Amino acid sequence: MAKKNHDPLSPAMLEQVAQQFRALGEPSRLQLMNLLFDGESTVGELVERSGLSLANVSKHLGHLHKVHWVTRRKVGVKVLYALADERTFGLCELMCDRVRSVTKAAVARIDAPAPKQPRRRG
């Protein structure tokens, strides 16, 4: 039997929340977000700093903007993007922590003597 029965989140909500996660579930977008930790930046700058193609960066930023992970403002002929949510940094920290502890655990597992697996008959 279940412990607490949390509210089971409507399908629409699940989809929207998933969308938020999915937006960060891509290395290029994550890299752009990471670059934006240093502050507001133009598309061109982000292209240079990331090494990604112009159209690609523009597309990813558009995506991140659509789901409100970044803000956009136009200044003259340039467009400036910035992080829209202060919590982004903490979020990424958390995930990095996870990756590091998982990796460490994996290493520990390799170092450990192989757990005696019950031999399976040939």
Place this chain on the structure above:
Amino acid sequence: MAKKNHDPLSPAMLEQVAQQFRALGEPSRLQLMNLLFDGESTVGELVERSGLSLANVSKHLGHLHKVHWVTRRKVGVKVLYALADERTFGLCELMCDRVRSVTKAAVARIDAPAPKQPRRRG
């Protein structure tokens, strides 16, 4: 010019972090995680509670397990899954908050009198 130059995360790290996000970037998996908030549960129970197909649930749980979002333990003929990271709940709360505030902002935007757009000539 940039503010701080955070460490730019290796491509491998970006991919691993992205993988963590991506695992939660899918409504069905999110639903399963949400069900697990109530405590450890068997695959069969999760199938009933989620309304998803057996194979589908098994696959998603396998995926979540591979990236260490859930733990797995076998008891007799059944398999029990549970959340592997206490921070999961906080994480989902954060995302739900985001969705809610974005939605609210959208409604506010609809309610507001149309911001006078500089008329573009026909």
Place this chain on the structure above:
DNA sequence: CATATATTCAACTATATGGTTGAGCACATG
């Protein structure tokens, strides 16, 4: 061993999405 139960695996299809390329658009300047 035969059978039942609980879960996983493999193969397949349909859809979504990342990246590229080339065209298009908005603003600035002479």
Place this chain on the structure above:
DNA sequence: CATGTGCTCAACCATATAGTTGAATATATG
């Protein structure tokens, strides 16, 4: 208005992946 700059958009292709179906595996029981 012609040109240059900075960015976005649309079409396209290749790959990844959610979900299904049917077979396979593991554990318990008679």
